[in-house]
Amino acid sequence: MNQPHDVQVVLSHDRKYPFHASTLARSSVFFASMLTEPSAARLSTKAKNAGITKRWLVELVEMPSTQYPAGQLELVELNSNGERVDGFAGRVLNENGRVPTKVFEHWERVLYAFYGTEIRIADKDMGAALVDCIGLIEVAEYLGCVNLIGKPVEVALLKHGQVLFRSIQANPQEWADMSFRIRSELIFRESIIHLAGNWNTWKKHRATMQGLTKTPDARRLAEKYHRRLLERSRALENKLASHYPGKIAAPKKDVPVKREEYAKDILVWMALCWYRQWLAHKIIANKGYNADDGGYSLYKDIGAGGDAYMDKAVLSQFHSMFPITKKALNVIENHVCELKEVMQNWVDKSGLLKSNCQLNVEQYPVNHITCTEFERADFPWLKDEREATVAVKKGKRPGGNDIAQRNLEAAKRHQEHRETNFSDEDGVMDEDDEDEEEPFRAPKRGRIQ
Known part of the structure; x- marks a missing residue:
């Protein structure tokens, strides 16, 4: 068990860590490419007899910056005695009373994770947890070992419960990026739900x-x-705008239906006319699916029914246009209430007001649709995993080297994806882009004779 340490990682003058090259190379894409036999120091017989086993020395030569978010490691040349050729003792960090940097702690936690040590993240408040998570992710991405810290980071974040989910609702794009980096299905799904449901605003x-x-x-x-x-x-809007209550469309089985038969339902027709005019005004005022909230407020009112919309004040405005008797007005009000119940049922059946997010929308109401049903097959990283899956030959199971190689290849693909240079466009959707959207064709309805 007590294998000699052949690698020393130096973060500063007082943070020097002895490790094993085999462990580092199996766990990290970065170390796998750096800790090779040609780059190792050739120790003299005298040094070996003296118990010197250090053949590689890796040093943190750059602190975190815009170019290197986690800092930068470099291999230091050693002589035949296992000593530094440059004689440098290590970086001395003088913080001059400033808040101490946590970059060394992040490096230490990730390096110790190679040996199975649990990664601990601040859980006193959301801000401290986020600082730790981002720092750990930056280090892990640099080393190519995100798979080691992904789950611990996710668990630490989920401890914050609704505080986390409210933060995701407010900044879904940032959480989508972070969850993609650590491959957190729950946080990524939550982010997409809030992005898709409020896309008219976010875009x-x-x-x-x-x-x-x-x-x-x-x-x-x-x-x-x-x-x-x-x-x-x-x-849903097509259903609301094309519904005919009862048998008013065909009050008699015998056709053609005479005018006298339709005249018997004149107050029902008036109620339907008023309701559709109110709905048309809302759609024209851009309160439907093209609204910033995707029609959520409109659907919520219709789903609530009762006096949530088209109350007595609105009906009084219609009454001023159609000066019918008070008794007739009361009958129309009853028909409008019946229409509201039917429309409320259509909204419920649509499922648009259902919430599929982890945020407690009863305690923390939202102003957009959260009914998106995210399919697990759509997680982006599953495609890479499927492509990397190699068929197991009969009678042969993957060994330790196979598993380590597979993990390194997956980590390397993740690094390459993060390093891809995306387009310089700002991504904001212009009005011309909206015009290119395929026009909606309403379902065909049978023509009423």
């Missing part, structure tokens, strides 16, 4: 669209599920 925010350029898959999925919501919203 006008330059900062949001720029944030999504870091994770193009998140934008693609948000647009995909938003289109699905549009289809459901359009279908």
Whole structure:
């Protein structure tokens, strides 16, 4: 068990860590490419007899910056005695009373994770947890070992419960990026639900669209599920605008129906006329599926029924246009209430007011649709995993080297994805882009004779 340490990682003058090259190379893409036999020091017989085993020395030569978010490691040349050729003792960090940096702690936690040590993250408040999570992710991405810290980071974040989910609702693009980096299914799904349900608003925010350029898959999925919501919203609005209550369309089985038969339901027709005029005004005022909230407020009012909309004040305005008797007005009000109940049922059946997010919308109400049903097959990283899956030969199971190689290849693909240079476009949807959307064709209805 007590194998000699052949690697020393130096973060500063007082943070020097002895490790094993085999462990580091199996766990990290970065170390796998650096800790090779040609780059190792050739120790003299005298050094070996003296118990010196250090053949590689890796040093943190750059602190975190815009170019290197986690800092930068470099291999230091050693002589035949296992000593530094440059004689440097290590970086001395003088913080001059400033808040101590946590970068060394992040590096230490990730390096210790190679040996199975549990990664601990601040859980006193959301801000401290986020600082730790981002720092750990930056280090892990640099080393190519995100798979080691993904789950611990996710667990630490989920401890914050509704505080986390409220933060996701407010900044879904940032959480989509973070969850993609650590491959957190729950947080990524939550982010897409809020992006898709409020896409009409987010697509006008330059900062949001720029944030999504870091994770193009998140934008693609948000647009995909938003289109699905549009289809459901359009279908609902078409149903609301084309519903005929009872048998007013064909009051008699014998056709053609005479005018006298239709005249018997004149007050029902008036109630339907008033209701459709109110609905048409809302649609024209852009309160339907094209609204910033995707029609959520309109559907919520219709789903609530009662006096949530078209109350007595609204009906009085119609009465001023149609000066019928008070008794007739009361009858029309009753018919409008019956229509509201039917429309309320249609909204319930549409499922658009159902919430599929982890946020408690009863305690923390939202102003957009959250009924998106995210399919697990749409997680972007599952495609890479499926492509990397190799058929197991009969009678042969993967060994330790096979598993380690597979993990390194997966980590390397993740690194390559993060390093991809995306388009310089800001991602904000212009009005011309909206015009290119395929026009909606309402379902055909049978013509009433």
